[in-house]
Amino acid sequence: MNPQQPSKTSPVVSLLLSLAAVATGCGAGSEAPSGVASQSQSLEGLPATCQDIRTAQPSAPDGPYLLYVGGKAALAWTAWCHDMAGTPKEYLTLEQTGSGSNYSQYLAGGNSTGTTVRTSYTRLRINPVTLRVDTADPTFSTSTGSLLHSPVQVTSMPYAVGMSCNSTQAQAQVDLRGTPFAVAPGQLSLGGSSPQGSAVYSEADQVVGLSGGGSCGWMGPPGSYNPFNQSGAALQLQYRSNALPTTCQDLQASQPGSPDGDYTLYVNRDGLKPWVAYCRNMAGTPSEYLTLAQTGASSNYSQYTAGGNSPGTHVRTVYTRLRLDPVTLRVNTADQTFSTSTGALSHGGAPVTSMPYAAAMGCSTWGVGNVDLRGTPFAVAPGQFRVGGISSSGSFNYSQANQVVALSGYGGCGWVGPVGSFNPFNQSGQPLPLVYAAPQ
Template sequence: MGKWLCLVILAGIMCLTAAEMCPVRPVNCAELKELGMATEDGEYDLYPPILNGEAVFIYCHNMTGTPVEYLTLLNYNGGNHPNLGNKNCNGEGVSPIPANSGSSSFSKIRVDITTMEVDGADYTFAETTGKPIPWGQAADCYSIHYGGNKSPCGIKGLSVIDTTDTGLMLDPSITWQKTGWNGFAEVTKSTTGQTISLLCGGWCGGCKATGPLKLIVTTTDLITASPTSCMDVKENDFWAEDGDYVLFPDSLGDQGSTFYCHNMATAPQEYVPLSVPNTGQHPNIGNRNCNGETTSPKPELSGSSSFTKIRVHIKNMDVDRTDYTFATTTGKPVPYGEASDCYSIHYGGNKSSCGMKGDFTIDTTGMDFVIDPTLTWSAFGWNPFEEVNKTSNGRIVSLHCGGWCGGCRPDSLLTLSLA
């Protein structure tokens, strides 16, 4: 027969001569097992036809039975639906549907190797609590976002997708839609598209992809020269630690500013460092008709907060007023930019003779930012009264508000703008 042999077909590859090495390129874990190339669960190179010959590193699970494919994730991937509710932003309580609360943290995700679509509800390699959160979805039962506008007290449903260093990423054409009742969704992507943050919620509500969560090969591992978020910082340097970094959020144009990146080992979050502490108090005193001070009629509402850093959502620079990660608190924490008390009755909208004791001071002295100068505050509660004073440069906003019980809070999102 000479040097030409009969055609040999192995895994779809034709070898024409005895001298040729026949490259074996298994397309899935079952084929890997059939070829006798692997018998144990582990990481292997596979060549799915849908990726046009590109090799991907896949974890083959259940090799002693019916093999299935998973992608190993090198960074935190997960979501949290907290057991919190704040329907009209008038104080946190438990969720209206506690049974919906839960969390998931994935170390591997199930992949249909034929289509490269992810089964987000496979929790084989996920740590979960309560009701598991599917990969690529976010939800909460925290607040009502009337008319499609984000509520002043924000969103608590958070999920992170991070395929950095896996060689794969979600198809950039994938979009997310809000779900549930009076929902709101914020989707933030890193410059490379390998990290995606989902901040979504409603009463109850959230967000999910409009189509399959399909993976594609990453074209390049870009270094982002001007990181727009802490996720970009992490993608540039996997070992980046919590600390101060200069970011260039899209909402600030080409302007860079210093942010504190927190939780870099898992789900990075942005905070703005404050040059001076911003503090508020709701004292445990009452003087209903200004005829002598006693304790508050509702001592359980009393408390204080002193913030050294404030959490911002980098996409539009609005402040999460109930994030107390970098706040010292006593009693019931006072939300950022809000003042209240249970001190006195302000009959007919007229300030009582003994005034208010609830206060909060916003102070952005020495920072790149000020509170949006168009922001206004409104009184809430029973027979309340408010006083809002701003310095001419907008750096300091002093709130003196109260009622029986009552106070004042922002009319809309508390957003930072460049000074």
């Protein structure tokens, strides 16, 4: 597949174009564009780290440079490269630097005597490969206050922490607006003695309001312990940009007239979670389909095996694409737009001519089925199948990192299918939740 991309220039692509202008249009001695340091014409490929910049241009000074997560053109960001004359390090410059933004706080009182310690950040040390923030790096921060956390004197706080040792919770804030990053889900938790507090995500997960306290408690990144001074746990970010489409509707809105076909979408606008969707009905109400790479006779099929109480011939439906909700990642197993069926049988007098995806059924015979998502970036979420029917038995065996599930169902009339299935034949199918995973 060769996914189509909308031709409309996005903010991310504009960054790429500015780099291209520097790399191809500036001769020796040309001035760098305003705000972004010039990069050497000898730079091959897109730089992912400040070391890449320095390798191409050993004399490059500290300053802002365009980097690309994983070297991918769609995942551009502006890094502040620090210590370019020594060991280059990457920092994310924060746009929101007012008194109520991007600060951590240890509230004085109770068991911690002194004055409240507050640290405000203007840049964050970030690993450009893993996108983890080193919350303990104070290079671009300022602190006020001093208190005693016996026997340690506290004069600064790591990023993304609210802490106190009294009944009043300390406030803190993370604000990544103006950058292409957001805080990954589940990145803040309570710790300490009798901890209390909250972490409230907002603004598409770019803002998190923190509060933490207790006998001596805190709210901070998972793994935090006594998070003060330079004791801080890593905070995981994810690349996110409104320029990255989540749905086929996003593509239709940005480029009216786009034809049906393959396009790259991004789960939750996360630049590290791309997938190739087949966008159907782009001239009307677009819908998303996942194209299956495994399409042989024994892959991605559902079968109601004839015999016993269901006379006729085996009904077998083979799928080449699945209707996938790009927001919830649930497969509409009843959608048979891209499938072919053979056979016909009678189920208590009702004609059966097709099967929903991910189902196996038989009446005194064994029904079989297969789910095979290899070659896609998705896997089946755990615990999504059940055995159902009269005097039923069956199995659903996950393998290949949960990208493959082998199904078999039996009973007086029994089946195996997604949770909630009842008589799963024709267009009677329950949603099948998927999860984003690395391609196998």
